[in-house]
Amino acid sequence: MKKIITLAGSSSKNSINKQLAEFTASLMQDVEIIKLDLNDYQLPLYSIDVENDEGFPADLLALDEIIEKADGIIISLAEHNGAYSAAFKNAFDWLSRINGKVWKNKPMLLLSTSPGARGGQSVMELALSRFPYGGGNIIGSTTFPSFYDNFKDGKVENLELNNKLVALTKDLNKTL
Numbered sequence: 328m329k330k331i332i333t334l335a336g337s338s339s340k341n342s343i344n345k346q347l348a349e350f351t352a353s354l355m356q357d358v359e360i361i362k363l364d365l366n367d368y369q370l371p372l373y374s375i376d377v378e379n380d381e382g383f384p385a386d387l388l389a390l391d392e393i394i395e396k397a398d399g400i401i402i403s404l405a406e407h408n409g410a411y412s413a414a415f416k417n418a419f420d421w422l423s424r425i426n427g428k429v430w431k432n433k434p435m436l437l438l439s440t441s442p443g444a445r446g447g448q449s450v451m452e453l454a455l456s457r458f459p460y461g462g463g464n465i466i467g468s469t470t471f472p473s474f475y476d477n478f479k480d481g482k483v484e485n486l487e488l489n490n491k492l493v494a495l496t497k498d499l500n501k502t503l
């Protein structure tokens with residue numbers, strides 16, 4: 328069975344991006360879902376000195392290996408001050424030191440959400456422009472505005488947004 332990994336660009340225990348990525352994955356047909364959590368990967372704050380002194384952390388190698396073994400990726404990015412969360416940027420930077428093609432050309436759905444009406448539009452724009460240089464094979468993307476208004480009790484209340492996520496997962500399924 329094809330493996331889809333979900334990842335939130337957040338270190339929040341109750342991450343709304345984690346909820347969105349995992350909900351979106353649940354719409355996929357006949358796949359194994361592997362739910363990743365950045366909190367499970369102990370990565371020191373990236374510094375060339377740490378890298379030179381200590382090499383790659385074991386958890387970094389484990390994360391890279393999981394991406395390598397995946398057939399597809401669903402990632403949802405938290406927006407902090409218009410950009411990636413520090414936790415995500417740190418993981419991204421570490422991964423890029425192993426291989427600049429961080430996402431290994433795996434088919435990817437790129438999502439972002441926030442409590443606000445822009446739904447992480449700024450971090451989405453950042454990732455859409457940057458990920459392709461990092462081996463990001465983005466099949467489709469969407470921001471998901473006003474998370475708490477549109478996502479309730481584990482479901483997407485807004486029909487248009489729900490249809491969008493269903494369409495994206497169908498597109499991802501077709502690439503597997």
Ligand SMILES: Cc1cc2nc3c(=O)[nH]c(=O)nc-3n(C[C@H](O)[C@H](O)[C@H](O)COP(=O)(O)O)c2cc1C
Pocket residue numbers: 335336337338339341342343344345404405406407408409410440441442443445446447
């Ligand atoms: C330091 C910080 C900066 C933030 N900056 C933004 C922002 O630029 N745009 C936005 O829509 N939300 C911003 N937020 C609110 C986040 O969207 C909100 O905390 C959201 O829950 C983050 O996603 P997560 O739950 O997946 O971590 C910020 C939150 C924090 C803590």
